[in-house]
Amino acid sequence: MTSATAVERSGKERSRHGRAGSGRSGGPGGPGGPLGHGAWFLVLPALIPVLVLSVGPLLYGIALAFTDAQSGRTEPTEWIGALNFRDLAHDTLFWDSFGIGLLWAVGVTVPQFVLALGLALLLNQNLRFRWLARALAIIPWAMPEVVVGIMWRLVYSPDAGVLNETLRDLGLGGGRDWLSGLATALPAVIVVGVWAGMPQTTVALLAGLQNTPQELHEAAALDGAGAWRRFRTVTWPALRPVALAITALNFIWSFNSFALVYVLTNGGPGGRTRLPMLFAYEEAFRYGQFGYAAAMGCVMVAVIAVLLSLQLVGRLRQGEEGR
Amino acid sequence: MSLRTSGSARAGQYLALLCYLVFLAVPFLWLLSTAFKPARELGSLHPTWIPRQPTLENFRQAFDEQPLLRAAGHSLTAALAAALIAVLIATPMAYVMARRRGRLAAAATGWVVISQAFPFVLVIIPLFLVLKNLHLINSLAGLVMVYVVWALPFALWMLSGYVRALPAELEEAAAVDGAGRIRTLVSVTAPLLAPGIVATALFAFITAWNEFFFALVLLKSPEKQTLPVVLTHFLGAEGVADLGPLAAAAFLATLPSLLVFALIQRRITGGMLAGAVKS
Numbered sequence: 001m002t003s004a005t006a007v008e009r010s011g012k013e014r015s016r017h018g019r020a021g022s023g024r025s026g027g028p029g030g031p032g033g034p035l036g037h038g039a040w041f042l043v044l045p046a047l048i049p050v051l052v053l054s055v056g057p058l059l060y061g062i063a064l065a066f067t068d069a070q071s072g073r074t075e076p077t078e079w080i081g082a083l084n085f086r087d088l089a090h091d092t093l094f095w096d097s098f099g100i101g102l103l104w105a106v107g108v109t110v111p112q113f114v115l116a117l118g119l120a121l122l123l124n125q126n127l128r129f130r131w132l133a134r135a136l137a138i139i140p141w142a143m144p145e146v147v148v149g150i151m152w153r154l155v156y157s158p159d160a161g162v163l164n165e166t167l168r169d170l171g172l173g174g175g176r177d178w179l180s181g182l183a184t185a186l187p188a189v190i191v192v193g194v195w196a197g198m199p200q201t202t203v204a205l206l207a208g209l210q211n212t213p214q215e216l217h218e219a220a221a222l223d224g225a226g227a228w229r230r231f232r233t234v235t236w237p238a239l240r241p242v243a244l245a246i247t248a249l250n251f252i253w254s255f256n257s258f259a260l261v262y263v264l265t266n267g268g269p270g271g272r273t274r275l276p277m278l279f280a281y282e283e284a285f286r287y288g289q290f291g292y293a294a295a296m297g298c299v300m301v302a303v304i305a306v307l308l309s310l311q312l313v314g315r316l317r318q319g320e321e322g323r
Numbered sequence: 324m325s326l327r328t329s330g331s332a333r334a335g336q337y338l339a340l341l342c343y344l345v346f347l348a349v350p351f352l353w354l355l356s357t358a359f360k361p362a363r364e365l366g367s368l369h370p371t372w373i374p375r376q377p378t379l380e381n382f383r384q385a386f387d388e389q390p391l392l393r394a395a396g397h398s399l400t401a402a403l404a405a406a407l408i409a410v411l412i413a414t415p416m417a418y419v420m421a422r423r424r425g426r427l428a429a430a431a432t433g434w435v436v437i438s439q440a441f442p443f444v445l446v447i448i449p450l451f452l453v454l455k456n457l458h459l460i461n462s463l464a465g466l467v468m469v470y471v472v473w474a475l476p477f478a479l480w481m482l483s484g485y486v487r488a489l490p491a492e493l494e495e496a497a498a499v500d501g502a503g504r505i506r507t508l509v510s511v512t513a514p515l516l517a518p519g520i521v522a523t524a525l526f527a528f529i530t531a532w533n534e535f536f537f538a539l540v541l542l543k544s545p546e547k548q549t550l551p552v553v554l555t556h557f558l559g560a561e562g563v564a565d566l567g568p569l570a571a572a573a574f575l576a577t578l579p580s581l582l583v584f585a586l587i588q589r590r591i592t593g594g595m596l597a598g599a600v601k602s
Contacts, residue, residue, distance in 0.1 A: 004346060024426060032521065039419045039423060039427065041415075042415035042416060042418060042419050043415065043416050043419050043431075045411070045415060045416070046371040046412040046413055046414035046415070046416035049412065049417070049468070049471060049472050049475070049501070050434065050472060050475060050600055052436075053453075053468060053469065053471075053472040054438065054441075054446070054448065054472050054475075055434075056449075056451075056453075057446050057449035057450045057453060058441070058445060058446055060449035060452075060453070061448055061449045061498060062445070063447060064448060064449060069452075095384030102395065115343075118339065118343075120344070122339060122340050122540050125336060127336060127337065127340060129340070132344070133340055133343065133370060135588070136344055136347045136348055137343070137347060138584070138585075138588060139347070139351065139581070140347070141584070142529060142533075142577075142580045142581050142583075142584035143533070143575060143577050143580065143581070144533035144534075144535065144550075144551050144554075144577065144580065145533065145535055146533075146535050146551040146554050146555060146573075146576075147354075147551075147554070147574075147576055147577050148350075148352075149574045150554065150557075150558075150569060150570070151351065151353070151354045151560075153349050154350075154353055154354060154357050154569075154570060155353050156347070157566065159366070159370075160357070160365045160366070160370050160566055161353075161370070162353045162370065162372075163368065165370050168369075195346070195347070195350065196345070196472050211372075217379070221350060241525045249439060252439065252440045253439075254410075256441075256442050256443060258443065258535075259535040259551075262535075262555075263478040263555060263558065265570070276445065277442075277444060280444040281444065281540075283335075283494050284444065284447075284448050285451075285540060293444060293448060294444075294445060294449075295447050296370055296444065297442050297444040297448070298445065300442050300444070301440070301442050301445060303587055304440065305440075
């Protein structure tokens with residue numbers, strides 16, 4: 001057995017112990033314990049709003065997808081079966097938008113993970129100015145999405161923007177209109193998406209890093225494992241669950257995002273940045289096609305669910321073979 | 324990780340950190356710079372980082388062009404109400420989720436996870452119809468209700484983490500001393516949880532203050548709109564924006580969230596950790 005696998009082995013044992021430790025079911029609330037029926041009184045105040053304003057609307061929304069509901073109509077809404085979905089299948093505009101949404105979600109999630117992992121590894125080091133970097137790294141989290149969009153519009157602005165000015169200074173030409181160029185709009189918007197989601201990802205990964213056993217690092221270093229090797233055998237196994245979770249969440253959040261792109265381009269130019277959320281929003285609240293827009297929502301959820309479970313299964317299998 | 328890092332590697336790390344700092348800070352600094360630039364400089368082809376003639380004119384103009392104060396008032400009301408109600412109803416539930424392992428707690432945790440994947444479109448249309456029937460469209464009350472439910476998953480996640488961090492022995496000791504269930508919760512658990520509750524409330528405040536999509540859909544008349552919605556009015560039609568006042572207003576709208584966030588930054592990151600230790 002090489003020392004690296006020994007290190008990996010003990011790391012796994014350690015985490016198993018940790019899990020067993022936190023899984024205690026004791027305390028005053030075992031089933032049938034003193035919390036007993038009183039629990040319902042504690043739960044109801046939150047449960048009722050959740051049922052009325054979250055679970056209820058979700059089910060209602062799914063039902064709407066099978067109706068011809070429209071805004072401002074006088075005749076009663078009728079069940080039309082899967083007609084909305086049949087129409088949707090032939091709606092090339094929607095599928096274009098859907099493709100853009102996937103491109104955007106992957107384009108945001110992947111660089112975001114790589115960049116945030118790099119930043120988290122740096123912030124985990126004993127560097128000077130680390131406090132400053134930590135504070136700055138978190139700032140986008142606190143900003144309204146609308147303001148993030150406005151801010152980047154100023155950066156991308158053709159004349160008064162800092163990006164074009166810097167490019168001009170570097171002699172790379174200028175005068176580009178990033179957000180209204182057919183080729184540049186989507187990449188420009190993706191950069192903003194990456195920027196805006198960096199904090200959550202970095203904080204989550206940093207938290208994961210701080211849970212990795214320090215002694216294992218030292219042991220691996222003593223055995224002569226280089227930085228990359230230590231990362232592979234000590235850091236990554238401990239970080240993997242956090243990394244998987246935050247990546248999946250980032251993907252979902254990006255796919256469902258609205259405000260950033262609404263402010264930056266409002267879906268333009270020529271629909272090049274029209275994310276499915278923007279598409280469905282217009283369908284529902286500009287054209288009043290509630291039923292059709294709800295069907296779009298259903299399709300979005302279904303596809304995301306399938307993609308995520310495929311990815312999860314793939315990763316799990318890959319992880320098992322790696323052992 | 325500070326073992327045997329060579330000098331050149333250290334230098335590389337600082338360089339990388341610098342690149343990150345530039346990437347993260349530039350947009351915000353540019354917003355500041357634009358907010359204090361006179362219109363003449365904004366129109367010139369070679370914008371500078373430091374305004375040549377700094378001015379407050381943009382701020383005055385921003386207040387003239389849009390009802391920022393009224394919008395800020397609406398935002399403040401909605402965010403405060405949502406934060407208070409969310410914490411008030413989430414704390415007991417989070418307590419149950421943390422202390423009791425059963426179907427109820429499992430269902431609540433499941434809902435917290437699933438709600439993160441909610442497609443807003445699918446929820447907003449029925450919500451719009453329901454609130455319309457209740458005559459709560461175009462009213463802050465309706466918006467607050469939506470914000471409360473929207474803030475609940477994260478509030479439950481954080482609060483149940485804080486509860487789990489409290490030793491259950493304390494409550495058992497109080498019970499042994501003859502304190503009733505409610506008495507124990509109010510006089511033993513609640514005070515210990517207070518810092519966590521405050522942090523959670525402030526976080527809910529920030530999310531509500533920053534929220535845009537629900538406000539855009541649910542508040543139709545201009546005199547009811549919240550700050551993020553009013554900010555988008557500066558963009559005008561076809562993206563012809565008055566950059567100076569836009570930057571000034573955007574900067575002002577960010578200040579409250581930044582200040583509150585500075586207060587709770589440590590607790591938020593700690594809370595995410597605490598919430599994550601379970602399972």
